[in-house]
Amino acid sequence: MTSLFEIDSLSHRYGSVLALDGVSLSVEHGAIGLVGQNGAGKSTLIKILLGLVRHTDGTVRVFGSDVAKHGVGLRGRIGYMPEREGVTPGLNGIEYVGLSGELNGLPRKLALRRAHELLSRLGLEEARYRRLENYSAGMVQRLKLAATLVHDPDLLLLDEPTSGLDPDGRTAMLALLKSLAQRPGKSLLFSTHLLGDIEHVCRHAIIMEKGKVAASGSLDEMLAGQELAFSLRWKNGNESTNDAYLAALQQAGAEVSPGEELGQARAVVSSDWSNQQFFHLAKQTEVTLTGLEPEEVDLRTVYLRLVGMEAALPPLIGLAKRAESEVGA
């Protein structure tokens, strides 16, 4: 099976701006996240993959075919869900999705039939004859997704698909995207600023910075934490017991870095350390341990480190609270 897309020394200049600078990537099928600052080249990359922009240098192959030559045909196998509205006012849901199908080469009857089916599956059955102006934000996102899926593309390109959705809507959309990505032979490229969403849905990530690829690979590899590092959380602490606990840990041989709030820390221990000691020392210094976790680096930390901005510590489990709200129920 050919790889999903192969990019070789891709550069793109637009006016005086070098949007992409020597990008080389080889990506397999699956669910891939695309991250980067505004202006890092993400949208340019997506447009080039779609064949909408003729790149100035290098080769780009999608499904094994050169995008420069077969742009139109390849778009038949790709579905694009833009961030901006992308809707023509005046149409109703069925017409919109049906039109999308016809534009992708489907005969009218088939396009309409699939439009009906997709809108039902996405929960828009009742609203399908309503005009697009009357759709809520969440409905618009699902509608755009339906228009993207109508021709059964092998690659979905999604730009901020959870934009404007409330928490329930986001959860539903992410679950849907995850299941879409798991179908055999189908892939998904997901561009967003919400790194948590990528961790939820994708198995691979591409991080772009200033027109270059800063990192690319499987999330598991990127997020492998340091062994024997733990995030700790405890309570019943005031400043003195806090410090006492940290000191005790330090003395017992753990390297501790306190967190931003009381009751949080990161500890790096040696291989002969027993986690029981955390509890022993907690009891000694009269604090109650409420959280112990092997360090899980998240994508945000990886990203920030890559672009040169060190967050103070890897994110800690639990809640960041101020002392005043420590209250009984």
Added chain:
Amino acid sequence: MTIEGINTAVRPLVEVGNVSKWFGPLMALNDISLEIGPGITGLIGPNGAGKTTLLKLLTGQSKPSLGSVQICGHLAWLAKAKAHVGFCPYGDAAWDELSGRRLVTVTAGLHGFTGDEAKGRTESVLETVGMVDRADRPVRTYSKGMRQRIKLGQALIHDPDLLVLDEPLNGVDPVGRVELNELFLRLAGAGKAVLISSHILNEMDELADHILFVCRGKLLASGSLETIREVLGDYPLKVRVSCESPRQVAPQLMALESVKSVNVEPPEDLFLEVQNPNRFYAEFGEFAIAHDIQLSRLRATDTSAEAVFDYLMERAARPE
């Protein structure tokens, strides 16, 4: 029934008293009372819950049908109150042919600052939001993130006591998010009340001291995330424990009084439901000291803002 946490001792900047708001037959807000003080308050709720209406009332764009909204002692729709409020709305502002700098200066003018003072405030505000060297191009060429920063600048220009931010990080890249979140924390630390309405709940975890949960026009919960979670007593705390031989450990944990149920998930996880969190942690501490179970993880799994939101939504869906 509203879940309430205990208010902070500081005098509230914002007092909303028994406010209801109708739009024709549609009731957007139903008898809401709340207080907001310094610190970061998160406003969360599903779409259509009335959050936007509430924000409009707080910023004086709209009057309540019943009840009153007071900012620093003044009714919210009066100019005196608006001087204390900075609003960063959701959509894109108008006048995008102007440069960012010009836009902020014009806003300063709207608040009554002129000449050198306006210029000075503009520069310092631009520095605060990180746009000093990028503010000369017209706003229509800006990325979403840059527009958000300019909007924030406009909201901060008159040094308000209350900042009302509607999805302020919409379209902002990860680095920008960290920077702006730090800005909000600093502003809150300086004594301002920062009200953030957002759907991105995991960021609320880290930012908000105080949460307001609005659903279908009602205020269903108010307090710190921890307090709200604790008060949701009918949802026992879910705790995940990872150790070497979970099956052996399971019955031992069942023996603990605060543990309600134990689910074994091989190869190494135990999922507990716990009745009394405080009691549990103490008991577990003793247990861990007494038995060496090669523990690698102890973690409460449903205390995040997302989990609390789900519980609150579930509760809201139940008939009263």
Added chain:
Amino acid sequence: MSVPGSEDETIIRRAAWLAAWPIARTAMHLVFRRKLFWVLFALALLSFIFMFGAIYLLATLRQKYPQVEQFITSMLKDLDGSGTTFLNFMVAQSTVTIILLAFAGSVLAGNDHSRGGLIFYLSRRINVVHYATGKLLAIGLLICMTTTLPALILFIEYGLLGDTGKYFWEKYPIFFGILGYGALLSVAVGLLLFALVSWMPKPVPLVMLWGGLFVFLPILSQILTVAMREPGMSRREAMDESPWRLLDFWNDLYIVGNKFFGVEKPLFNGAAVVVCSVCILSAIAIFVRLRQLQHQS
């Protein structure tokens, strides 16, 4: 979640060119969804209904009431079934057609330029050429509906009501004349409108510019013709021969259209040059703009 069609059907794709029809159909759909257009369209057809009735009356009442014939022919000149009848009808439709297009222009194509509509089209399995073709087809069809189609119906009516066999046998070139002139109108005016809409999608500026082209320029051309005519030339001659008349685009189309009916008009060469250059420049403008937008959005 399985998407319908992925397991059991292989989707047979049609050629990309066929996508032009759905684009045109959707554009027309959007136009006719608005009540305003039904009103404008009705106005556009008033003249047609009038002619239809006149021909009918002429044909049926000619024998019995010769005064009626005189009355009608005095009101409508050239109602003699020759090519000029239909040509004049189509020319006379200019005002209503221009008005209709001024408002329809934005709906047909302008709305795509806001809210990311254009990227919706271009990110499917078509390219800018197919998109433009679809839109031009929609505009062309709209023009047909107010000029070519009614003219054809009148032609058939005249023939049917008169001496059918003889009429159609002798005058069949008129049929092709109507089609040719109609095609010329559709193509030339269509290209011009689409070019303008691409650069100025908002309705109000579009209407103003369109009005400027089709109202202001003709008036200016008439003024200049009369003012700059050579001494001794009558008004009529000047109208026929003065190069200032070339500023009036609809008139240029009329002059060229006359060729389809076998009538040679002075200024033909000039008019042909104007029409061709407008078409070519419009086409260039369209593609430059669409390419630009494709890169931007």
